[in-house]
Each structure stands twice: as C-alpha cells, then as structure tokens.
Ligand SMILES: Cc1cc2nc3c(=O)[nH]c(=O)nc-3n(C[C@H](O)[C@H](O)[C@H](O)COP(=O)(O)OP(=O)(O)OC[C@H]3O[C@@H](n4cnc5c(N)ncnc54)[C@H](O)[C@@H]3O)c2cc1C
C-alpha cells in the first residue's frame with residue numbers, strides 16, 4: 465500500500481525546503497522528494513551559493529576590495545588557483561547540505577530520494593534507486609525549479625562552451641572568456657571572472673546590461689565593468705558558436721594558448737574568440753517530466769506553471785512555488801512563496817498579507833547592486849512627480865574605511881508626500897543596506913525618517929541621511 469502524507473513537496477530547493485518545514489511546523493505529516501543526489505536545489509548546488517562563494521573567494525583572495533586602500537598592485541594571494549576557489553565553495557556547500565538535512569530531521573520531514581512523477585490526482589510515483597515507489601497525499605507543492613536554457617543550435621560541451629552549471633567545474637582559470645547574455649547571471653560571472661584577471665567580452669542583445677535596473681545605476685555599473693577591463697558588446701546578438709582549432713589567432717599569428725578556442729560570430733559580422741564561453745540567456749522549466757497531464761495541469765512553452773494569488777494551480781490541491789512559476793525567480797522570493805503556499809494548503813493563514821510588490825533585487829556583481837521599488841524611468845512613465853536624493857560613497861566615512869569611493873545611493877522621493885518610491889544602491893554592502901530603506905518603505909515611512917533619527921557613525925547607512933538631505937534640499941531649493 466502507498467504511504468500517505470498530508471503534504472508532499474517535490475524539490476528541495478528554497479521553495480520546497482521552506483514549504484516542507486512550514487507544513488511540519490503546522491503539525492502536518494510531510495514528505496519531500498528530491499531527484500538529485502544532494503539537497504538544496506539550484507540555490508545550494510549550482511546557483512546562488514556557489515556563485516556567491518566564488519565571488520567571495522575571488523574578491524578576498526585577489527585582494528580586489530582592498531586596492532583603493534593598499535594600492536593598485538596589492539594582492540592578498542599571489543597566484544590564485546582553481547583549487548583555492550573550489551575548496552572555499554565546497555566548504556560552504558557542504559555546510560548547507562548538513563544544515564538542510566538536520567532541519568528536515570528535526571522537523572520530521574521525510575526525505576524521499578528519487579524522480580517524482582504524478583500518476584493520478586493524489587498519487588506520485590517516485591523512481592528511487594531501488595525501483596518505483598508510490599506515495600499519496602492530500603496536498604502537493606511543486607517546487608521543481610528550472611535548468612539553464614540549452615538551445616539545440618549551441619554546441620555545448622563540458623570544457624569550453626558552458627552554461628552556469630558547468631562553469632563551476634572549470635579545471636583551470638582561462639585567460640579569456642566570452643559571456644553571452646547581460647542578465648544577472650552573465651553580469652555577475654563577467655565581473656567575478658574579470659576580478660580574477662580573465663579578459664572578458666560580454667555580448668548582450670539589448671543596449672544595456674541588467675535591463676530592469678534604473679538607468680543611472682546601470683550606466684554606472686557599465687562604467688565599472690569597463691574599468692575592470694570587460695569589453696561590452698551591447699545591442700549585439702550571437703549568430704553562431706563553434707569550437708575551433710586554434711593554431712592561429714584572429715589576425716593569423718601563431719597562437720600560444722590552448723589547442724582549442726571558442727569562436728562566436730555576431731550578427732553584426734564581428735568574430736570573437738576566447739578560451740571559454742558562458743551562455744547565460746535565461747532558464748527553462750522542467751515540468752514536462754512531471755506527468756502533470758495525469759492531474760490536468762498545463763504548463764507554458766517554457767515549462768512554467770500558472771498559479772493564483774494563493775499559489776494554487778488550476779487544480780486546487782496542487783500548489784506551485786519558486787522558479788517554476790516564473791518572475792521574479794529568486795531564492796529569496798521562492799522561500800516566501802513556498803511558505804505561503806503551504807500555509808494556504810493547511811488553511812492557517814491568508815496569503816494576501818504578504819508584500820509581494822516590495823521585494824528587493826540583490827545583484828552580487830563586483831560591485832554589489834541592490835534595488836527596491838520604482839526606477840526613475842518607471843516613475844516618469846507613470847507620471848508620478850519625484851525628486852532624487854543622492855549620496856556618493858566618497859562623502860561617507862565608512863565607505864572610505866572600506867576602500868569604496870565609487871559607490872552611490874539614490875532615494876526616489878515623492879515630491880508632494882515625501883514617501884519613498886524607490887531605493888537604488890551600487891557599491892559595497894548594497895545588498896544589506898537596502899533593507900534599512902525597505903523597512904521604512906514597507907511601513908509607509910517618509911524620507912524625514914532618515915533626518916529625524918540618529919544613525920551609528922561611521923556606517924554605510926549614513927548614506928540614507930545624506931541622500932535624504934540631498935533630496936529634501938533639492939525640493940526646498942536650498
Ligand atoms: C548562477 C545563479 C545565481 C543565482 N544567484 C541568486 C542570488 O544571488 N540570489 C537569489 O535570490 N537568487 C539567485 N539565483 C536564483 C535562485 O537560485 C533560484 O531562484 C532558486 O534556487 C529557485 O528555487 P526553487 O526552490 O524554485 O528551485 P530549485 O532551487 O531549482 O530546486 C528545485 C529542486 O527540485 C528538484 N527536482 C526537479 N524535478 C524533480 C522531480 N521530478 N522529482 C524530484 N525532484 C525534482 C531539483 O533536483 C532541485 O533540487 C541564482 C540562480 C543561478 C542559476
């Protein structure tokens with residue numbers, strides 16, 4: 465007979481993990497199914513944590529963050545090797561596996577290893593290493609995430625034409641690299657690799673990297689990228705990609721590098737060559753292999769599921785959360801969605817009290833970028849009158865102590881009500897700093913909060929005070 469659960473979760477990424485623990489805390493009998501040999505999903509194994517660990521290792525080991533203080537030639541470690549970087553990341557990933565495993569154990573969440581597939585409205589078949597097993601449940605949370613897009617016309621291979629999954633397994637640090645796609649993945653890895661000394665060319669189809677950013681911040685970021693030696697090919701599309709023998713370079717001179725190179729032909733006629741190419745133009749769902757037809761659930765052409773405000777699919781006892789439901793597809797929002805979905809499934813709370821509109825973006829490029837609320841362009845399009853208050857890191861003592869004199873914070877302030885409409889930060893600790901402003905915005909606070917309260921000194925949070933004064937001075941014509 466099949467084992468029965470109150471709640472069955474498919475996928476141990478952030479949406480599944482938090483959903484499962486939430487259901488257990490509500491006293492439900494919970495099972496969670498994972499097809500990969502390790503827990504944690506993209507967040508722990510191929511995405512968020514590995515890329516952030518790599519960034520941290522690169523910035524720390526190269527000493528890049530201390531060069532403004534200690535001189536341009538400062539190096540924390542003379543020759544950074546791939547082994548240095550890998551051991552740093554592995555340590556963090558192992559810790560995350562242990563943490564998630566012990567959370568499941570302590571909360572009596574039963575972990576079932578194998579590939580899950582619906583065989584009926586309330587029944588799943590799990591293909592375990594010992595053969596198929598059937599499990600049933602009252603409610604389901606589909607949290608299966610996504611995988612990198614791998615179009616058929618790109619000749620991917622594990623050593624030089626890579627997605628973000630394979631990039632983590634490079635066996636050496638290349639001298640040159642082409643990054644296709646200036647979204648979050650492309651921009652973060654381009655900066656990390658350039659900080660490591662790799663000569664990077666980034667190709668982006670639009671005329672700006674990170675198209676969703678406030679344009680002033682994107683412009684500043686592009687300036688920083690170029691200062692790092694990254695060549696930006698904006699408004700350019702890749703026509704074809706091929707691995708080639710590399711006896712000569714583009715100008716016909718003998719090549720002293722590796723025997724194989726990657727060649728990218730752009731639609732504009734340009735030819736780019738590099739040792740490695742990262743293809744990062746978005747991600748693709750994995751719903752096609754879930755047997756959803758057995759439940760009557762449809763998915764779109766990118767294999768994503770549509771859900772209502774309670775995270776229910778068109779079949780009410782089957783919920784979905786995380787990357788599988790599309791935008792914003794972040795670890796941070798996935799966790800929250802998983803919890804909310806399960807709360808609704810258990811009938812204990814209303815998902816409508818969750819501030820879905822006000823979530824921050826944190827981009828772990830070098831430097832960090834973070835944003836919350838509207839951009840200047842959105843406010844202008846919507847006809848909302850605003851003023852911008854700016855603080856430059858060069859005026860902030862803490863930023864000087866950290867060796868970051870290039871960062872900035874911009875507050876967008878409603879001209880009449882003085883409410884905060886948007887916060888945009890580029891520079892050290894941007895992803896932490898944003899949450900001070902988030903609290904003020906979420907509680908409906910006005911820019912005067914930063915004037916009327918004392919801040920620790922020296923802190924980067926002083927930026928809020930400086931930006932608030934700057935914005936109010938402009939509004940008061942002083
Ligand atoms: C390079 C990179 C960097 C990122 N950096 C950040 C960041 O800095 N901050 C941020 O907020 N977000 C970041 N993200 C996004 C973040 O990783 C994802 O939003 C998040 O992991 C999605 O969580 P999820 O639970 O929906 O799915 P996933 O993390 O994708 O987990 C899904 C799990 O389901 C399992 N699964 C799939 N199908 C089945 C099946 N049929 N049976 C059993 N198990 C199955 C998979 O094996 C996997 O373990 C990054 C992503 C990438 C790729």
Ligand SMILES: NC(=O)c1ccc[n+]([C@@H]2O[C@H](COP(=O)([O-])OP(=O)(O)OC[C@H]3O[C@@H](n4cnc5c(N)ncnc54)[C@H](O)[C@@H]3O)[C@@H](O)[C@H]2O)c1
Pocket residue numbers: 644645646647648649650652667668669670674675700701702744745746747792793794825826827828
């Ligand atoms: N810090 C973070 O929060 C973080 C970090 C990494 C990834 N992620 C998540 O991972 C997901 C995937 O990121 P991504 O960067 O792969 O996708 P994306 O959709 O963010 O960006 C893809 C980029 O590639 C460009 N592009 C598409 N086709 C192209 C072509 N042929 N030539 C040149 N450019 C082309 C697009 O214009 C776009 O800018 C995102 O949803 C993101 O939320 C988040």
